[in-house]
Structure formats: C-alpha cells, structure tokens
Amino acid sequence: MKTLIHVLASASLALAASTASALDIQPYTPQALSAAQQAGKPVALHFHADWCPTCRAQEKVFKGLKPDTSLDLRLLVVDYDKERALKQSLKVRTQSTLIVYRGDKETARLAGETDEASLRAALKSAL
Template sequence: MPRKSFSELIDSPGMPVLVDFYATWCGPCKTMAPILEQVAAQHGGKLRVIKIDVDKNQAVAQQYRVQSIPTLILFHKGQPVWRQAGVVPAPQIAQALRPFVEQ
C-alpha cells in the first residue's frame, strides 16, 4: 500500500482528524499517548487520530507552526479548526471534538 501524504491523511470527508505532533524523547508526549488512546476509543469510527513525529516530519511541523510538543491539531475537511499545545485532558479534547463528531 503506498504511503499517504500528510494532506491525504487529514483530508477525510465527514471525519475529523486529530493530529498529535510529538517526539519519541518527549516526556509530556508520552503522557498524552494514553489520553489519545482513550479519546480514540470513545469516538470509535467517527474520529481518526494520527501521530506525527516532528523529528522525522520537520516540514509538516513547520508548515503548521508547531513550536512546542506535544501539540494537538484537529482538522475538519482538511482545515485546522482547533489546536492546543501541552498535555491536554481528555474532557478538553472531547469538548473541542463535539461540534465535529456526530454523537
């Protein structure tokens, strides 16, 4: 299967895409991992969660002005609609998702 470009990954009609910009050496990023797993599980097939390693994808991180990690960016129809840097609790992520995820 060919590897998809970042724009192909975030351009998901009808399904929001939550992108976690992280690095393997980042402690707070490791704290976010189980929170994002919980959020993904709660939203089943209504949300795509992807992780982007900023060390391996510097151009994408620069394009979206990621200056600290972890940074979460929610994309809806290919456009960024919400972003938050640092460790974010699951309820705050759920609140940001609410307008874009059909319950």
Template sequence: MANLPSLDDSTFDEAIKSSGEPVLVDFGATWCGPCRQLAPIVEGIAKDYAGKLKVFTVDIDAAPKSAQRFTIRSVPTLILFKGGEKVGQVIGLVPRDKIIKQLGL
C-alpha cells in the same frame, strides 16, 4: 507516542483531505515525556470516538515539513481538522475533559 496510525510528510495531506470524518492529529516526538503521557489519553479518545473521528500521530522529527507548516513550536500539540481545514488546537499535556471541551468533540 500514541499507538495509532502515523503520518509523515508524504501521507499527511491525503489523510487529512480525503477523510469524510474530522481528523485529530497528535504532533509529538519520541524524546518528549509529556507526549508519552498524553498518548493513552489520545488513544482513549480514538477508541471512544471510533466511527466519528479519525486519529493519527505525527513525529515532528520524521515529518519536519508538516510540523513547520502548522507552526508546531511545542509538543505535544493536537490539531483538529474538518474538511481538510484546521479548526482547533490544544498545546501541551492537557486533561482529557479539557481536550474534549476545547476541540468541541
């Protein structure tokens, strides 16, 4: 998983709803190979969009309610939130340029 701040079921809603910036959440798991491959890409996005985008990770095993709430059936899954609402999603190990384009960053 990415070397970014992580959220769990108790911190998820507050982090998403209180942010004045869009929030990108990387749903993954420690046992997931593609999640580990995606981590440096997500970290790069966090660095490049610092001040314009907040980026967090969620371990689906440690936050099962959050994963279930957003119907995470495959990891890695990236979800973009604006104003606390889900506005975009990317599923799977996807190249950086496709993530940027698909999420409209």
C-alpha cells in the same frame, strides 16, 4: 423461544457495537491526511516525540479514548523529530501539539494539554 429471542437480541447488540466507529489512532502519512481532508472527514494530528513526557501523557489519554464511539475520527501520530517540513508548514513550534480538522478547516489547536476533557473537546470540535 424466549431464550432464542434473547440470544438473537444480544447478538444484534454486539454486532451494532462492533460496527460503531471510535477514535482510530494511526501513524501519520501524507496520504492518510490528504484522503481524510479531501473527503471532508474529521482528522487530527498529534505531534509526538518519544522523549517528551507530555506527549506520553497525551498518548495515554488518547489510548483511553479509543473505545469512545462518540469520537468518530482518525488521530494521526506525527513524528515531531522527523516531519520538519510539515511542522514548518503548519507553524508547529512544540511537540505535544494537537491540531484538529474537519476536512481542511482547522477546528482546534492545543499545545502541551494533557487534561482528558480538554483533549476530548478539541477532538469533538471536528464532529
């Protein structure tokens, strides 16, 4: 009987862990940003260029943060070279820029930052 209880308890914990939210990294689309902002949800934009070493370092940090259940938000990866109108409207002047929102309110903005603690703090600013 104790074994069955332990199996059921373990299964319950595994299910709870699998349903916990974590950092969700997706490609940018205007629809994804608009939906998150209209719903008042936390969302971040990472202006990324494939040729940028700082962007690649940031990407590595963000991928390492993916399983962190305290970061329940979506990170939208914006193609720095293609999304010119978005860059202009948000006054983004450099690749490797991270802008974090809670709904449509900007809560943090970093450019060129690769420190994990700083990037985590910026993401948490919207939670």
